[in-house]
Amino acid sequence: MKRDYSILLSRQLWAGVSASLLGAILLAGCNQSSASADIKAVATPPAVTLNSTVPTDIANPADPQQAAQFAWQEFIALTWPAKTNPAVPSSGYFRGQPSTTAVSGGTGAGGVTVWETFYHRNELYPTYATGAGNMLPDPNAAPAYQYGAATTITKATPQTSLTLFNNLDEASEITLANMYHTPFAAAADALSKSFPNPTPAQQQQILDAQIKASLVYEAKGNPAIFNYLKTTQFNNAATRRRAKAQAINKITNMPVTGTAFELPSGAIEIKATWRRYDSTLDNLNNFHWTKGIYYTKNASGGLVANNDILLLIALHIIQKTPNVPTFTFATFEHVSNEATGFRFINTNPQVVGPPSYPRKLPDPGVITAARQFPIPGAGSPFNLVAYNQAMQAQVRSMFGANNVWANYQLIGVQAVVQNDPGGPVPAQQFFLSNFATETNDTLQFFQGGLGGPNQNVPGPNTAHVAKFNGTKYIGYTAGGCLGCHGSQGQFQGGDFSVIAATGNAFIPEPVRPYPGGPVVPQNPAGFPLPH
Numbered sequence: 001m002k003r004d005y006s007i008l009l010s011r012q013l014w015a016g017v018s019a020s021l022l023g024a025i026l027l028a029g030c031n032q033s034s035a036s037a038d039i040k041a042v043a044t045p046p047a048v049t050l051n052s053t054v055p056t057d058i059a060n061p062a063d064p065q066q067a068a069q070f071a072w073q074e075f076i077a078l079t080w081p082a083k084t085n086p087a088v089p090s091s092g093y094f095r096g097q098p099s100t101t102a103v104s105g106g107t108g109a110g111g112v113t114v115w116e117t118f119y120h121r122n123e124l125y126p127t128y129a130t131g132a133g134n135m136l137p138d139p140n141a142a143p144a145y146q147y148g149a150a151t152t153i154t155k156a157t158p159q160t161s162l163t164l165f166n167n168l169d170e171a172s173e174i175t176l177a178n179m180y181h182t183p184f185a186a187a188a189d190a191l192s193k194s195f196p197n198p199t200p201a202q203q204q205q206i207l208d209a210q211i212k213a214s215l216v217y218e219a220k221g222n223p224a225i226f227n228y229l230k231t232t233q234f235n236n237a238a239t240r241r242r243a244k245a246q247a248i249n250k251i252t253n254m255p256v257t258g259t260a261f262e263l264p265s266g267a268i269e270i271k272a273t274w275r276r277y278d279s280t281l282d283n284l285n286n287f288h289w290t291k292g293i294y295y296t297k298n299a300s301g302g303l304v305a306n307n308d309i310l311l312l313i314a315l316h317i318i319q320k321t322p323n324v325p326t327f328t329f330a331t332f333e334h335v336s337n338e339a340t341g342f343r344f345i346n347t348n349p350q351v352v353g354p355p356s357y358p359r360k361l362p363d364p365g366v367i368t369a370a371r372q373f374p375i376p377g378a379g380s381p382f383n384l385v386a387y388n389q390a391m392q393a394q395v396r397s398m399f400g401a402n403n404v405w406a407n408y409q410l411i412g413v414q415a416v417v418q419n420d421p422g423g424p425v426p427a428q429q430f431f432l433s434n435f436a437t438e439t440n441d442t443l444q445f446f447q448g449g450l451g452g453p454n455q456n457v458p459g460p461n462t463a464h465v466a467k468f469n470g471t472k473y474i475g476y477t478a479g480g481c482l483g484c485h486g487s488q489g490q491f492q493g494g495d496f497s498v499i500a501a502t503g504n505a506f507i508p509e510p511v512r513p514y515p516g517g518p519v520v521p522q523n524p525a526g527f528p529l530p531h
Contacts (some may be wrong), residue, residue: 120169
């Protein structure tokens with residue numbers, strides 16, 4: 001029987017939050033001019049239900065507290081332990097379903113969660129030999145990743161598994177930048193300096209350390225998407241191509257003459273960011289961890305699949321709802337991200353910028369990442385820092401002091417479409433990004449679309465998000481996660497799903513070893529292009 005923990009909130013949450021914590025939160029709010037707004041976020045115990053049921057809508061998307069509550073409810077429900085499936089053969093789980101016997105964190109920091117049993121982008125849109133007529137498998141089947149006959153993947157060892165739930169087949173921030181965990185990057189630099197004339201064995205040690213520094217990523221969709229694709233056969237490239245063309249007609253107010261690609265309400269996609277584990281630096285109990293697949297290159301340039309322990313450091317959750325058909329975008333990070341830090345390299349830095357640019361963009365070199373828009377705290381219209389602290393305390397109170405999910409924090413939510421920041425959408429929300437997942441200036445200052453010589457800088461005058469106003473679709477120069485998914489998803493006919501827009505042609509992206517060299521700070525000016 002599923003337990004509903006909403007009743008426990010009033011009894012345990014505020015008992016579980018220490019007086020000193022609440023005092024600090026309230027004092028931080030009271031010391032600012034917007035004290036009333038800050039106190040609103042924490043002074044009255046919010047009637048927040050945290051259980052395994054994913055919320056389906058936000059009553060008022062413009063209310064930041066409602067949006068934050070919605071996001072935390074999504075996060076706890078989707079990180080709930082997954083329901084085991086004893087049937088053979090199967091994946092071992094009922095995919096996308098929560099356990100009815102375990103509670104949040106109840107299967108440990110390394111337990112399989114609901115979202116991890118969702119369908120990988122390559123399961124939803126495999127690389128088939130033909131463009132039509134291919135059927136998706138049994139919904140509870142073990143993961144099977146089909147990259148096509150032209151892609152050869154070698155196992156690193158005979159024991160390497162290719163059927164794990166977490167298939168980290170992306171090794172860059174949507175091809176725009178390669179990311180590295182700073183402590184591992186520094187260790188690779190130190191190792192390289194200690195071997196000025198490395199032997200082949202020492203050179204391999206250096207390469208292993210450079211590979212270890214890289215962040216890796218994966219994208220998944222929930223059963224609502226799987227079922228939609230199975231019913232429509234839009235998992236097939238040719239069938240979906242026609243539907244995407246109709247979707248483009250629809251959002252550009254052109255005649256629609258066939259079925260348009262349009263995901264149902266309740267469609268959820270996940271983007272997860274992981275890094276490698278180091279037993280001398282990391283405590284596994286402080287992170288959600290998994291045994292996952294990531295990819296490297298061998299000496300001849302071929303793809304190699306590897307298994308290792310990986311730590312979850314960021315989680316995007318996007319959901320289509322009745323009130324927000326342009327999708328809600330919530331993003332979470334591990335609380336240690338800024339303290340440990342990241343470095344990155346832009347994939348196509350400019351040597352000479354066009355005359356209209358204020359500087360060479362994207363910036364060259366190995367760059368120390370900086371969060372350009374801090375998480376809103378005291379003095380902000382909505383004190384998200386304080387709200388996170390209250391929710392983390394609630395999670396520990398309800399599900400145990402060592403619950404791993406209390407070590408994550410909400411960075412922000414996008415649910416309102418606008419052309420520019422202002423009013424109910426301040427700059428941090430308008431340009432919402434995740435420090436581990438959208439880090440370079442292109443992504444932290446994304447607006448409109450992509451432009452420039454290599455299509456890798458923001459084009460802020462490009463209206464790539466279409467919203468229906470009751471009569472017709474209107475274009476918006478939206479920013480952040482919303483703007484990016486509009487430009488690379490909706491505008492391409494994929495209904496805010498980038499994987500739907502680009503599917504059936506995925507190839508695992510091998511890790512790019514950390515290059516080393518001088519490190520420079522991230523430019524805080526972003527992209528002040530004319531707009």
